Amino acid sequence: DRSLLHLFQLSLQTMSQLVTSALGPISPPQDVRLREQALKLTLGCLSYDFIGTSIDESTEDVGTVQIPSNWRPIIEDESTLTVLMQAYHTSPTPLSAQAMECLSQLASVRRSLFPNNETRQAFLSRLMAGVLAILRTRQGLAEECNFHEFCRLLSRIKSNFQLSEMVKCEGYSELISQIAAFTVQSLRTCPTVANSVFYILQLWSRMVTSVAYLRGE
Numbered sequence: 709d710r711s712l713l714h715l716f717q718l719s720l721q722t723m724s725q726l727v728t729s730a731l732g733p734i735s736p737p738q739d740v741r742l743r744e745q746a747l748k749l750t751l752g753c754l755s756y757d758f759i760g761t762s763i764d765e766s767t768e769d770v771g772t773v774q775i776p777s778n779w780r781p782i783i784e785d786e787s788t789l790t791v792l793m794q795a796y797h798t799s800p801t802p803l804s805a806q807a808m809e810c811l812s813q814l815a816s817v818r819r820s821l822f823p824n825n826e827t828r829q830a831f832l833s834r835l836m837a838g839v840l841a842i843l844r845t846r847q848g849l850a851e852e853c854n855f856h857e858f859c860r861l862l863s864r865i866k867s868n869f870q871l872s873e874m875v876k877c878e879g880y881s882e883l884i885s886q887i888a889a890f891t892v893q894s895l896r897t898c899p900t901v902a903n904s905v906f907y908i909l910q911l912w913s914r915m916v917t918s919v920a921y922l923r924g925e
Contacts, residue, residue, distance in 0.1 A: 712753055713779055718793055719749035720782070725918035743799050747806040750792070751837045754873050772868065773816045780821055786834060789814065793838040806858035812840070815864040823826040832869050833877045839865070843886035856904040859894075862887065863907035863914075871918035887911070 723746040724729045726739060734742070758774045775783060782788055789825060792814070795807035822828035839861065848854040866874075874880060891908050894901060 712756060713776075713782070715749060716753040716779070717752065717782060717829060717844055719746045720788060722746040723750065723795050723901065724787065724791045727798050728780060731883060733757045734828050737808075740803070741799065741920075743795070743803050747795065747799075747803055747810065747905065750810050751806055754810055771816060772818045773813050775817050775821050777821065780823070783814070783817055783821060784827060784831065789831075789834050793841070796842070796854075797847060801848070802853050804851070805853035808854060808861060809871045811835070812857065813859045816868050819850060819868070829876060831866075833874055836874070836877045840866065840883045840886060842916070843883070843890055849872050849890075850899070852904075855894075855901060859904040859907035864912045866918075867912045871915060 722742065726743055726746065731742075754773060754775075760774060787925065789811070792807050792810050796804050796811070799807055822831065842849070842858065849858060877883075887908075891912065894905050894908055
C-alpha cells in the first residue's frame with residue numbers, strides 16, 4: 709500500500725497543477741488527456757480492494773473503503789477534497805463524473821481511519837460544503853453521468869455518516885432544503901433517471917430512519 713499511496717499523492721499533485729494551471733501553457737487536448745490519466749489513477753487507488761472483499765455495487769452500494777492507516781494524513785488534508793471538487797467544476801464530461809466518483813469513494817472511507825470525532829467532523833463539513841456548492845448552482849447536473857454520480861455521492865454520505873454528525877455541519881438546513889428541491893426535480897424526470905433516483909430515495913429512507921435515533925439522543 710506504500711507504493712499505492714505514492715501513486716495517489718502523484719495523481720492528486722498532477723490534478724492540482726492542472727486545475728490551477730501550474731503546469732504552464734499546454735494545449736486543451738493535452739489538458740484533457742492529463743486530467744483523464746490523473747483521475748483514472750486517483751479512482752484506481754481509492755477503489756483498490758485493500759482487504760480482499762470487493763464492494764458489491766449491484767446491491768445497495770453501502771461498502772466502506774478500507775483505506776490503510778498510513779493514508780490518514782492525505783485523506784485528512786483539506787486540499788484533497790478541494791482539488792477533486794475543483795476537478796469536477798473545471799473538467800468536461802465524462803471526466804467531471806470521474807471526479808465525482810472519486811469524491812464518493814472518499815465519502816466512504818472507514819470511520820476508524822480518523823483519530824477522533826473532531827477530525828472526522830471536519831472532513832464531513834468540508835465534504836458537505838462542496839456538495840452544497842454544487843446544489844446551489846446545479847453545475848454539471850444536467851449531464852446524465854454527473855447526475856448519476858452525484859446521486860451516488862449523496863447516498864454514500866448518509867451511508868457512512870450519522871445524521872447526528874450531519875446536523876452539526878454549517879449550512880445543514882440549507883443543504884437539506886437544496887436536496888429536497890433536487891429530489892423533487894429529479895423525480896419529475898423519471899423514468900429517464902430511474903437508476904440514479906434510486907440513490908436519492910435510499911438517502912431519504914436512511915434519513916427518515918435516523919430521525920428516531922436522533923430524537924432519542
